[in-house]
Amino acid sequence: MCENTRDVWVYIETEEGKAKAVGYELLTPGRLLADKMRVRLVAVVIGDQVEKIAKKAIEYGADQAIVLDAPEYKVYNTDVFGDAMTALIKKYHPEGILIGATNNGRDLGPCVSCRIRTGLTADCTGIDLDEESGNIAWTRPAFGGNLMAVILCPDTRPQMGTVRPGVFKRPVSDESRSGEVIHETVQVRTNRIQLIEHVREMAESVKLDEAEVIVAGGNGLGSRDNFCYIQELAQVLDGAVGASRAAVDNGWISHAHQVGQTGKTVSPRLYIACGISGAIQHIAGMSESDTIIAVNKDPDAPIFSVADYGIVGDLKEVLPIMTAEFKRMKTGEQTDDNHGD
Numbered sequence: 001m002c003e004n005t006r007d008v009w010v011y012i013e014t015e016e017g018k019a020k021a022v023g024y025e026l027l028t029p030g031r032l033l034a035d036k037m038r039v040r041l042v043a044v045v046i047g048d049q050v051e052k053i054a055k056k057a058i059e060y061g062a063d064q065a066i067v068l069d070a071p072e073y074k075v076y077n078t079d080v081f082g083d084a085m086t087a088l089i090k091k092y093h094p095e096g097i098l099i100g101a102t103n104n105g106r107d108l109g110p111c112v113s114c115r116i117r118t119g120l121t122a123d124c125t126g127i128d129l130d131e132e133s134g135n136i137a138w139t140r141p142a143f144g145g146n147l148m149a150v151i152l153c154p155d156t157r158p159q160m161g162t163v164r165p166g167v168f169k170r171p172v173s174d175e176s177r178s179g180e181v182i183h184e185t186v187q188v189r190t191n192r193i194q195l196i197e198h199v200r201e202m203a204e205s206v207k208l209d210e211a212e213v214i215v216a217g218g219n220g221l222g223s224r225d226n227f228c229y230i231q232e233l234a235q236v237l238d239g240a241v242g243a244s245r246a247a248v249d250n251g252w253i254s255h256a257h258q259v260g261q262t263g264k265t266v267s268p269r270l271y272i273a274c275g276i277s278g279a280i281q282h283i284a285g286m287s288e289s290d291t292i293i294a295v296n297k298d299p300d301a302p303i304f305s306v307a308d309y310g311i312v313g314d315l316k317e318v319l320p321i322m323t324a325e326f327k328r329m330k331t332g333e334q335t336d337d338n339h340g341d
Contacts, residue, residue, distance in 0.1 A: 008034045009094040014047030022100030022165035029127040031061045036129045048074035058179035082111040087186045101162040109162045119153040121161040164265040165209035213239030219246035220275020229319040260285035278303030
């Protein structure tokens with residue numbers, strides 16, 4: 001166990017010089033933990049030309065930022081980033097580390113935890129401080145989402161966890177906040193990986209965890225062809241297309257669109273659930289949305305228990321009406337703006 005451990009770290013993942021949204025989101029629970037533990041909240045930024053990201057993290061609530069900024073960190077690499085994070089941990093001895101459960105975060109977390117011989121709780125949906133023990137309480141789904149497990153790491157430090165994107169809201173930015181930005185350098189010891197080609201797959205274009213509006217379809221659509229109703233409404237609202245596990249399992253749409261415990265956890269401003277009954281696994285992945293609208297033929301569908309607005313009816317009749325009305329409103333707003341010019 002490390003001695004003189006201190007501070008809560010949030011890893012701000014970057015890609016092409018931009019921060020992944022989940023890094024800023026994790027500053028919310030990070031701030032809560034740091035305040036309860038009476039330690040600093042530190043943002044750790046690794047990338048190429050990422051100075052502005054460190055400053056933005058301080059605006060979002062970090063007390064300090066540790067930055068590794070060099071060309072070798074432009075593209076994620078397990079060896080390079082693993083060496084970098086491990087070296088920083090051995091130097092500063094943080095108490096806890098929060099990492100976004102992205103593809104890269106799910107790779108980096110286990111890599112680092114193995115190197116420093118500490119525990120890692122993966123795919124968390126909740127974080128708090130256990131008042132009795134003083135340890136971080138990591139909450140994650142277990143047994144297929146049928147129960148939620150609370151996991152503590154009492155014997156080793158740092159306490160580490162990966163957290164799903166979209167679980168927490170991004171803090172409000174305060175440009176008046178100031179904090180120290182520490183620039184570090186780490187010598188890369190090993191690099192067994194060479195990037196030959198970067199192929200951008202369709203899944204990378206599905207930004208459910210960053211969308212402000214999501215229109216999702218479920219088993220009630222009845223067929224792959226009926227996803228056209230979802231896509232048309234999403235397009236009018238400048239939103240993303242989501243889906244329940246049933247729709248994905250039916251082969252109607254790819255897993256990249258799946259919302260829920262076995263998909264993505266989202267919290268958009270508006271979530272429209274169409275033909276989705278509301279299994280607990282799906283609700284766990286979208287219940288933190290600001291406004292939820294449910295469309296379902298079954299008035300007793302569980303989805304209505306979490307919906308702010310419910311429409312009982314055939315989605316093939318309801319959605320075209322909604323699409324036409326939103327299109328009319330959108331066109332009207334544009335016309336009003338033009339008159340104002």
